[in-house]
Amino acid sequence: MIMNVLFFKITLLIYFVSTVLYLLTVIRQRETAERLGFWVLTGGFVVHCITLVVRYVESGYAPLTNLHESLSFFAWALVGIFLLVELRYRMAVLGAFACSLALAAMIISGISPKEVNELNPMLDSWWLPVHVTLAFLGNAIFAVSFGAAVMYLLQERMLKSKKFTAFYHRLPSLEALDDLNYKCLSFGFPAMTMGIISGAVWAEAAWGTYWSWDPKQTWALITWFLYAALLHGRLNVGWRGRRAAILAIIAFLCLFFTYLGVNLLLPGLHNFNALEGM
Amino acid sequence: MNILVVGLSHKTAPVSIRERVAFPPTAMEKPLHEMRALPSINEAVIVSTCNRVELYATSNQPDVGIHQLKSFFASYHGMDLEELESHLYDYQGADAIRHVFRVAASLDSMVIGEPQILGQIKTSYGYAVDFKTVGLILNRFLHKAFSVAKRVRTETNIAGNAVSVSFAAVELARKIFGTLDGKKILLIGAGEMCELAARHFLNNGASSITVTNRTFDRAQKLADEFQGRALPFEEFTESLHQADIVLTSTGAPNFILTEPKVQEVIRKRKNKPMLFIDIAVPRDIDPKVNKIDNVYLYDVDDLQGVIQANLKGRQKEAKKAEQLIEQEIGKFHDWLSSLDVKPTIVQLRRRLQEIQQVELAKTFGNLQNLGAKEKKAIEAMTNAIINKVLHRPTCILKGGHGGEPGDNFVDPVRVLFDLPAISADDDMRSLETTGD
Structure with missing residues (x-):
């Protein structure tokens, strides 16, 4: 029972180290720190995978049911996506962002209750891993695209105003950031769409109705429309650059609220506590 | 042996002086030989560029040497020393080493980090090699200076960011487009600045160049040079949307590109x-164009601003380079001080005496029944061998051989007998008293 918590703590520690390394890369421009950060983070990711498997074995169900598990899984997906991006784009600044975000998720996850509870029978379905994995894959990809969009706007403003800070030289080119933003959208959007659809199918199986206007569903739909608009704008209207970046940021804020805000602020079926009381 | 530097640069002398004391590259033999023939000077190198004229030499009498170099400098160019003196600087020992390392690493240049100076020193050194005015020390010294310059270049970001208009433009384009591969350039106007910038873009991967100009012939000529395409001036707006990077430098009194026009192009x-670089004064492109999304407009002042910021960055890097150079000076100075004749003779004798002691101990160990008398005789014999062996090397080191001064044999002797380098802190006097 304690094994998964032990692994969790090791993961947290490694993520902390890689966050420091990536921040060092950005602040002091050390290439060795970047390479080291990448390998440390990769190591942390492997340990994280073990953490998830161990928890699955110890609890007997996919560890995606409470705040602790959910945030840990989000951090896992985020790090995984970032490592993939880093292989191709080499963006230390994005690393600093992704690592910090993953670390923050891990810390909140770490201070949330970590006991393994009896699984709510309503969640006892193989739809649970399918639905949650797809949704979180989308979340993680869009978190990366959010980081890229912020970097794009920062740099675009410097290029337009012709006032450059020391940060300027550490940012990748506009083209690379815009490209990354688009790639994230084209992978994140299908993941998110399928996440919503799988949720609806599961809802039909569990509660007999595809859609019940639960706050989570409503907000997910709003977020989905925002990303759909962005994809449409990019594909058909020729949106790119600044405008696309701004929309990616708004959509991610909306997504963030859908993920955490709804759970913490609004009552509903997806609320971790509500489920326990049912 | 001491390294000497006498010279002047853009920091100490105006161009009106620098041009009078320059040594033309086509006639280096005469000054090099005359300098080398000065009585106190052993080796000679002359570096002459448009920003600096410097004499590098080695001498056993540094103060006399510097005076003779200064007199030579003035008289060679038919000037009075009094007139020149105030512009001249001189260095010896570690200061001379530091100065040359700094010059080669481009820390003393007008534009810090500019790459030409290293090549210019290499060429100057090449003349000295051709005319045989360099020997062991300056050879080693200048090669060291080249490697220090290389270290500075690779380990600091001193040459990192662009400090010329055309490079600044290329750097901006990289920030926007990532790579320049396959990017299309449009030149509007055939000015010299534009041409230079276009060349940099091509060298950095841009795929094609289109040139337009009010006089079509000039456009055609320039296009031929870049293997590009010429466009009649009246038609350029129609193909404007195909260009990723636009360089303008026409003499037009008004804007040739306005905001609505560019808006239309970007929609197309x-x-x-798109990146617009407007090098023309008065400007060719309405500054409002910069407000359009995905359009970046830089005029001459904007580029100058970028350059100024980059220069500041270079000055920061120069501080790192100075530290690096200080380390290298220490190392080189140690080598140089070990080249003195006297400690070398002392060390050489000591080395042989060490061997003698070891071998004697071995022999006496094997021959247990030797008496004190026999032992003394054997010792005396080995002493005699050492003295005979050392006689000629010592004479040559002290007095030279075949027209070459003794100093030139110091390094070979040190290599042949594997003598350890004397560090600068070693007390040389202790060596002297134990030896002779």
């Missing part, structure tokens, strides 16, 4: 980003 390009 489906918002693919």
Whole structure:
């Protein structure tokens, strides 16, 4: 029972180290720190995978049911996506962002209750891993695209105003950031769409109705429309650059609220506590 | 042996002086030989560029040497020393080493980090090699200076960011487009600045160049040079949307590109980003164009601003380079001080005496029944061998051989007998008293 918590703590520690390394890369421009950060983070990711498997074995169900598990899984997906991006784009600044975000998720996850509870029978379905994995894959990809969009706007403003800070030289080119933003959208959007659809199918199986206007569903739909608009704008209207970046940021804020805000602020079926009381 | 530097640079002398004391590259033999023939000077190198004229030499009498170098400098160019003196600087020992390392690493240049100076020193050194005015020390010294310059270049970011208009433009384009591969350039106007910038873009991967100019012939000529395409001036707006990077330098009194026009172009390009570089004064492009999404407009002042910021960055890097150079000076100075004749003779004798002691101990160990008398005789014999062996090397080191001064044999002797380098802190006097 304690094994998964032990692994969790090791993961947290490694993520902390890689966050420091990536921040060092950005602040002091050390290439060795970047390479080291990448390998440390990769190591942390492997340990994280073990953490998830161990928890699955110890609890007997996919560890995606409470705040602790959910945030840990989000951090896992985020790090995984970032490592993939880093292989191709080499963006230390994005690393600093992704690592910090993953670390923050891990810390909140770490201070949330970590006991393994009896699984709510309503969640006892193989739809649970399918639905949650797809949704979180989308979340993680869009978190990366959010980081890229912020970097794009920062740099675009410097290029337009012709006032450059020391940060300027550490940012990748506009083209690379815009490209990354688009790639994230084209992978994140299908993941998110399928996440919503799988949720609806599961809802039909569990509660007999595809859609019940639960706050989570409503907000997910709003977020989905925002990303759909962005994809449409990019594909058909020729949106790119600044405008696309701004929309990616708004959509991610909306997504963030859908993920955490709804759970913490609004009552509903997806609320971790509500489920326990049912 | 001491390294000497006498010279002047853009920091100490105006161009009106620098041009009078320059040594033309086509006639280096005479000054090099005359300098080398000065009585106190052993080796000679002359570096002459448009920003600095410097004499590098080695001498056993540094103060006399510097005076003779100064007199030579003035008289060679038919000037009075009094007139020149105030512009001249001189260095010896570690200061001379530091100065040359700094010059080679481009820390003393007008534009810090500019790459030409290293090549210019290499060429100057090449003349000295051709005319045989360099020997062991300056050879080693200048090669060291080249490697220090290389270290500075690779380990600091001193040459990192662009400090010329055309490079600054290329750097901006990289920031926007990532790579320049396959990017299309449009030149409007055939000015010299534009041409230079276009060349940099091509060298950095841009795929094609189109040139337009009010006089079509000039456009055609320039296009031929870049293997590009010429466009009649009246038609350029129609193909403007195909260009990723636009360079303008026409003499037009008014804007040739206005905001609505560029807005239309960017729509036609489906918002693919464009970079406009306006080098013309008065400007060719309405500054409002910069407000359009995905369009970046830089005029001459903007580029100058970028350059100024980059220069500041270079000055920061120069501080790192200075530290690096200080380390290298220490190392080189140690080597140089070990080249003195006297400690070398002492060390050489000591080395042989060490061997003698070891071998004697071995022999006496094997021959247990030797008496004190026999032992003394054997010792005396080995002493005699050492003295005979050392006689000629010592004479040559002290007095030279075949027209070459003794100093030139110091390094070979040190290599042949594997003598350890004397560090600068070693007390030389202790060596002297134990030896002779």
